[in-house]
Amino acid sequence: MAKYQPRDSFESPRFCGPRTFMRLPFIETVDQDMDFIITGIPFDSGQSFRTGARFGPEGIRDFSILLRPYNPEQDINLFDYISGVDYGDIPVVPGYIQDTYEKIEAGLTPVVEQGIVPIVLGGDHSITLGELRAIAKKHGPVALLQFDAHSDTWDSYFGKKYNHGTVMRRAIEEGLIDVERSLQIGMRGGLYGIEDLEDARQLGLDVYTTNQYKKAGVEKMLELIHQRIGSGPTFMSFDIDFLDPAFAPGTGTPEVSGASIDDALAFVRGLAGINFVGFDLVEVLPAYDHGQITAAAAANIVFEFITLIALQKRVQAGK
DSSP, X not given: OOSSOOOOTTTSOTTSSOOOGGGOOBOOSOOTTOSEEEEEEOOOTTOSXXXXXXXXXXXXXXXXXXXXXXXXXXXXXXXXXXXXXXXXXXXXXXXXXXXXXXXXXXXXXXXXXXXXXXXXXXXXXXXHHHHHXXXXXXXXXXXXXXXXXXXXXXXXXXXXXXSTTTHXXXXXXXXXXXXXXXXXXXXXXXXXXXXXXXXXXXXXXXXXXXXXXXXXXXXXXXXXXHHHHTTSOEEEEEEGGGBOTTTOOOBSSOOSSOBOHHHHHHHHHTTTTSOEEEEEEEOBOGGGOGGGHHHHHHHXXXXXXXXXXXXXXXXXXXX
């Protein structure tokens, strides 16, 4: 039995108590009994269109109280194999992105150093740079698996080097990403020019548009993902705008003709066996989230992140 697991909803109704992810214990210190933490980074000063993703962690947590510990699609009771907590939010400095990066790195470093897998709720996509800085200190350059409508590899935006549209270029420049093992999936929407897409490929990333993945199919794409990533440490960054706005209206830069929630879940469920050392889910913007549709999608995708950790632990246990 896991030391840290969700509160029993047969004994305490879901609407009771503080909103933690999946009703996990709220603990802001790390110990050796933790396999993963959920933490929020409520920063949205890197957004370029709609703002409000600072309330994303709160919105995702609020819906996540409906999640249950057994995953029937993967046939596993998560907390038979893993232990995890809601770590609360990492403090940010609204309007000051580089100061916030320092806080993110400082906040996640003790987690990563203990071998605990951080699962981050954003916040806009700019936060990923701070996460990768902390992760790379322990693991070195990691493979990036990015589900996103945008490559986030611009050199600058409004003349500024740090925002949610430049984050992956900065991470590559800093040597945080092993580009030869990395993929971006889901690119779509209008561009300022073909270079917006080609820049990511020239940086060494393997890039697939939404149309390309739909033509190939999820199963074929999963084969390509596993082949490219291999067995090394990997970070998954999931921008909720990978989904079509019908499934995720609450996001900062929505693009039509995206993925269904069925495909998104099939992708994540098909990633068992990859050595994930960190995850984030970003760009949930509750002010545009009608009836918690986006929060529901986000919470369930994060549930599948946790499942991947549990599946890996089950394999390690030889069960």
